[in-house]
Amino acid sequence: MNKIILALDVCDFKKAEKLVKETSSYIDVYKVGPILFLWSGKEIVKMIKDSGKEVFLDLKFHDIPATVKRSVESAKELGVFSLTVHSAGGEEMLKAAAAVENRPRIWAVTVLTSQITVPQEVIKRAKLAKTCGIDGVISSPLEIGLIKKECGKEFNVITPGIRPAKTDDDQKRVSTPEVAVKEGADFIVIGRPILEAVNPAEAAKSIYGSIIKN
Numbered sequence: 172m173n174k175i176i177l178a179l180d181v182c183d184f185k186k187a188e189k190l191v192k193e194t195s196s197y198i199d200v201y202k203v204g205p206i207l208f209l210w211s212g213k214e215i216v217k218m219i220k221d222s223g224k225e226v227f228l229d230l231k232f233h234d235i236p237a238t239v240k241r242s243v244e245s246a247k248e249l250g251v252f253s254l255t256v257h258s259a260g261g262e263e264m265l266k267a268a269a270a271v272e273n274r275p276r277i278w279a280v281t282v283l284t285s286q287i288t289v290p291q292e293v294i295k296r297a298k299l300a301k302t303c304g305i306d307g308v309i310s311s312p313l314e315i316g317l318i319k320k321e322c323g324k325e326f327n328v329i330t331p332g333i334r335p336a337k338t339d340d341d342q343k344r345v346s347t348p349e350v351a352v353k354e355g356a357d358f359i360v361i362g363r364p365i366l367e368a369v370n371p372a373e374a375a376k377s378i379y380g381s382i383i384k385n
């Protein structure tokens with residue numbers, strides 16, 4: 172499975188379908204977050220799966236343990252590959268999510284890449300997630316090495332905040348795809364650098380080319 176996850180942050184089924192068709196040579200996992208899921212949740216998951224691809228359901232569950240447990244069970248019924256919870260939900264919530272049998276992979280958001288933080292806060296949350304039986308964390312590319320060192324190589328690290336070229340937007344803790352992969356990211360999550368490119372397929376191809384060289 173290749174390491175690029177394309178964030179389908181669009182609010183139109185047809186647009187999402189076109190993006191999946193155009194980029195399928197370079198992407199195996201597509202991220203569906205609230206923007207798209209609220210428009211056409213189940214249909215979009217089906218379309219991606221029917222295209223032979225995997226779905227990363229990024230709804231960042233953060234609620235009381237019983238609600239999160241049932242949300243994970245619902246995501247399991249959808250047949251997604253992975254989903255997110257927020258580590259700030261705490262130990263009991265994380266354990267309730269992890270305890271669901273035969274569930275998708277669960278990744279916990281540590282500190283959003285749009286926020287400035289100290290690495291110690293990210294590590295604290297990553298360690299908590301690991302202790303609770305969560306499979307990995309979402310963090311910025313700047314913390315990959317530290318998380319792998321503290322939580323072990325098997326613990327997944329998924330990094331948004333990926334910028335092939337410098338941009339001026341809401342992402343604060345960023346790196347290039349090459350650096351993130353070199354640092355040990357299991358997956359890199361990319362949205363706008365592909366979605367807003369003049370030619371999304373070419374942008375995906377170029378990022379793919381840059382990481383398979385490593």
Ligand SMILES: O=C(O)c1cc(=O)[nH]c(=O)n1[C@@H]1O[C@H](COP(=O)(O)O)[C@@H](O)[C@H]1O
Nearest residue numbers: 178229282283284309331332360361362363
């Ligand atoms: O959970 C996420 O995927 C996520 C966590 C985080 O800390 N930062 C972050 O940017 N994301 C998501 O990753 C994607 C990044 O998109 P771009 O900034 O357009 O490349 C968006 O869909 C965000 O919702």
